Amino acid sequence: MLAVKKQKSDYVSIKTILLLAVPAMIENILQVFIGVVDTYFVGRLGAEAIAGVGVTNLTMNVYIAFFLALGIGTTTVVSRYIGAEDNEKANHAVKQSLIMALLIGLLFGSINLIFSRRILLLLGAEYGIIEYALPYFLTVAVPSVFLCVNMVLSSALRGAGDTKTPMKVAIVSNIINAILDYILIFGVFSFSGFGILGAGLATTTSRLISVFLLIKKINSNGTKINILIFEQWRIDFEMLTSITKISIPAAVERLIMRSGQLIYGGMIIKIGTEAYAAHNIAGTIETFSYLPGMGFGVAAATLVGQSLGKKKENEAQRLGLMSYLLSTGFMIVVGAIFYIFAPFLASLFTKDESVINQVVQVLRIIALFQPFLCITLVITSALQGAGDTKFPMYSSLIGIWGIRVLGVYILCMKLGYGLVGVWIAYAMDITVRGVILMIRYIKGRWKNVSIS
Template identity: 80%
Template sequence: MLQQNTIAKSFKKNWGIETIMLLAIPAMIENILQVFIGVVDTYFVGKLGTEAIAGVGITNLTMNVYISFFLALGIGTTAIVSRYIGAKDHEKANHAVKQSLIMSIIIGLVFGGINLIFSKRLLLILGAEESVLEYALPYFICVAVPAVFICINMVLSSALRGAGDTKTPMKIAIVANVVNAVLDYILIFGIFNFNGFGILGAGLATTFSRVLSVVLLMIKINAKEAKINIYFSKQWKIDIIMLKSITKISIPAAVEKLIMRSGQLLYGGMIVKIGTGAYAAHNIAGTIETFSYLPGMGFGVAAATLVGQSLGGKKKDEAQSYGLMSYFLATGFMVIVGIIFYIFAPFLAGLFTEDEAVIGQVVQVLRLIALFQPFLCVTLVITSALQGAGDTRFPMYSSFIGIWGIRVLGVYILCMKLGFGLIGVWIAYVIDIIVRGVILMNRYLKGKWKEIKFS
């Protein structure tokens, strides 16, 4: 747990670099592990055939919508917990975690019920054919119905990060990865005299690893030495005022995620019309680009936590400096990733396909986005810093302008009307991140977010 005086001393010594790194690196590793768990699942399920891969993919499309709400609740939890921890009001921090946990259980159960009742209908709406439905339905029911465990997991992890503990979520993610990988093999294919469950086994492995994560997080958050403690507290009744505070922060964050998802869905449909090769190249480039996000996301966690804690301790200038230093450090990492993209673009593209035409398009895209990593970093780190301060409305507005006003419209004009092809898609993307980057940084430097109050 980060003590306020320790943060202050560290900041004076090295502009907060050491403190930021202690928070950011575990968060970066956790993000890498979250990506890796999906890679492992896809690898094992791929052995069952293309229909099985499609079944998992369709399930994930639905889950991504739900996860947007869960992530938003996590953002609200981090913002409020970090503020109370910074103010050294641990009782209110504990109370906020309990209220977030109550909300996560309600939201998770509601989404789980929807998934159970409308499972087949949802998959058919998403375009699942009978051959795919055979695989998708058991996996969907097994993974999507217990959605409550994903929501609880995200809230508890966010609470720990808000208190300055990014190592615990990282360690638990390591355990979850190992358990998931082992159970994937055993439950999908079988071992000794056990024949395995096929794709159902993949769903069981995923759900079990999530349940295990929740159990481990509960143990950690209830430990006697922990400064966040929800088990030994007496009050567990619903607090409408606290729930309103959490919701006020979380709803704009949820809307922002939905704006991004819906925009991606729409311009993704436009890319399909360009051609199969272009769509394949777009997905490959997007998959590779994901790795450039990881440093920004990790330093974003550090920025959100330290901005919130500094504001709680009434250290507004220190809060702003932590956000900026987090941005500069993340930019350094992301520029290095951009250089790797630019130099090794042909090699990276060749890992995913042997089609020379597709490789050529991927190389063009990677070298384009490599040049604009600092702007992408703003949309990740500075957005998180603002959200850590409780300013979730402005990132929502900027996302609406960027995704719908620039990216979707830009793809339509450059690709559908002017015939720029895939490179036009990514030119629109670059314009989006530049405009949003400038808008977000301007908002941050003006400092209006420092005056946001929580009830």
């Protein structure tokens, strides 16, 4: 009888996790697809246009680190209050997150507007590229507040257990972005189009529409959170402190990873053009292995937070581990595809045999370490869902700077292992980080983290 009950409980848990994770996976795929569509259309304008978009995205990636961190704080706090069936506090937390999103977005937007040329120069853009990139930069980076609000609203819905709405909004956003890209870049009928400026307008318009759709959904009947715009809003410093306490370590963790990538990316350039090309191709393909982990990470963060809100600490731990195991199954399949079809996948991006051989070697290294990569994605999200954002930050500092950057320097610069050495350092990083994170999770000290 007990065995039957346990089987039924496991079945319900698996179903719950999949209902949260699959829409989140699809949403992540759609986010990647937006970038692919933009690159496709802008690429038809020429190399300067691609460079202009690329240098703008370097800036946006820094801002997105802060936006994502605020989203993590929002998911954590909202899921905890939803689990405790305190919808009023959950609504209040969303409002405070939105106030912070508006302040951060407007601050970054103002900096972009005032120092646009200096920022582009600092990123290494030549004067010719700056003149070409400026229209896109001003129409995407300056109104970045819409992206920040978009990410906070999506995070709030995920914290409430709704991953379908962000997915549906991402579908609409993709369609609108693609249509507007074509119309505003190249023009239709007698309208001649705006070139790269049109690409920026398309991106920002699709983000603005996404914000409108998310607010409409949140304020509709049947949702667990509600943020009526016409109600009186007030700043609650205690709630803002709770969200910030969770968000800041998550932001620092992202910056640790970004800065480390810049440093060892510079080392890879020194190896040679072919190695750098192979590294970028392998990294692009590897992105698809992240998607299951990110999707199940959303499920883990939501369910861990809600279970802790219900005071069910053991259930929180069980659901986090179950999310990891399900995600590992998906990622092992992806790893097997990488290993078996590595030559074919590499040939989709280049016909250079030397580059293909290097990509194949890298993809087969990546394939073998998918379970550890899965830990760094899902278990990190589970810890963050519990409000334990400091430990993943410390583990990233050790892994990225103490192992990956140092490993790339020793294996590539000193011992001459080339690109294989880079990805061996990567494998060492995710293995050590994965083990550290799993030990932390199993020990369960995160169960006692307070969000207030």
